[in-house]
Amino acid sequence: MLQLINNIESKTTRCQTSIVTGNAIGAISIQYLSITEVMSHLRSTKDGGPVVCNSCNGAIQGRIVTALNKKWHPEHFTCNTCHKPIDGAKFHQHDGGIHCVICYAKYHSPRCHGCGDPITDRVIQALGVSWHAHHFVCGGCKKELGGGGFMEQAGRPYCSSCYADKFAARCAGCASPIVDKAIIALDNKWHRDCFTCTKCRNPVTDSTFSVLDNKPLCGKCA
Numbered sequence: 001m002l003q004l005i006n007n008i009e010s011k012t013t014r015c016q017t018s019i020v021t022g023n024a025i026g027a028i029s030i031q032y033l034s035i036t037e038v039m040s041h042l043r044s045t046k047d048g049g050p051v052v053c054n055s056c057n058g059a060i061q062g063r064i065v066t067a068l069n070k071k072w073h074p075e076h077f078t079c080n081t082c083h084k085p086i087d088g089a090k091f092h093q094h095d096g097g098i099h100c101v102i103c104y105a106k107y108h109s110p111r112c113h114g115c116g117d118p119i120t121d122r123v124i125q126a127l128g129v130s131w132h133a134h135h136f137v138c139g140g141c142k143k144e145l146g147g148g149g150f151m152e153q154a155g156r157p158y159c160s161s162c163y164a165d166k167f168a169a170r171c172a173g174c175a176s177p178i179v180d181k182a183i184i185a186l187d188n189k190w191h192r193d194c195f196t197c198t199k200c201r202n203p204v205t206d207s208t209f210s211v212l213d214n215k216p217l218c219g220k221c222a
Contacts (some may be wrong), residue, residue, distance in 0.1 A: 015126060015152045041055075067091070079103050092120070125158060128152070140160050186214060197221050 005028075050059035055076035065072040067081040075085050080097035081104075092104035099108060101120070109118035114135030124147065136145050141155070142222030150194035151163035158166070160179070168177035172186070173194030183190045195204050198215035 005097065015157070016149050081107055127152065140166060148150065185209075186211070 001050060002176040027117065029146075030217055044183070050061075050063060051071050052058065053060050053073045053076055055072055058073070060073055061073060063074050065074050065077045067077060077098075078085050078092075079100040081099050081163050084100065086100045087110060088099070088101055092099045092101065092108070094104060103121050105118040109120050110119065110123055110130040112119050112135055113129035113138045114130045114131055118133070119130060119132055122133050123137040124133050124145075126136060126145075133146070134144060137143060138145055138150070138159040138160055139156040143159065145157055145159060149160075151158045151160055151167075153163060153167050164177035164179050168179050169189045170194060171178050171191045171194050172177065172184075172188035173190050173196070176191070178189055178191055181192065183192055183195045185195060193203060196198075196202060197204055197220075198212060199216035199221040203216060204216045206219055208218070210217040
């Protein structure tokens, strides 16, 4: 009896993550300019100009904030959301604005699909949502999936090993998971290399084959 080989693609859904950093995290440097240092600066600059605040264009004497390669009065380096001076060591940039750490986390940062909390550093984007790196884990073994590829099943991410173990079709020849292409024949699925002649053990590659005791025979052995 002749049977027809049906080659199919596995329905495995391979996905890819993308990794982005939280909107640029900046660092603040604060120093104190004494009167002597201000006068020294005036003497050393080519135009004899003072240290000027980027916000008000006024001369800075005393404490000086350096951020974004510019100088500011401490009271003028403010959060664009709460309008309070940013007195911490870090700040965030978002949509062209400067934001303190608290306001960025509360109003502007993406939320983790796993825990619902704000993400202020590295963001994993996968399955159409954002995740903390430590919350983007395999639905089986619970290990972090990192920034590489993963498998998706019912909206949940899985590592390739757990996906194969839980969801992949099994080869009728070797009983191992099939995660790429499969051959459908004799009411079963097979790896290409496992669909072999029952007599000579060579792969059956013709589009039709014979059957002996419900096992495939190549054209030469039929």
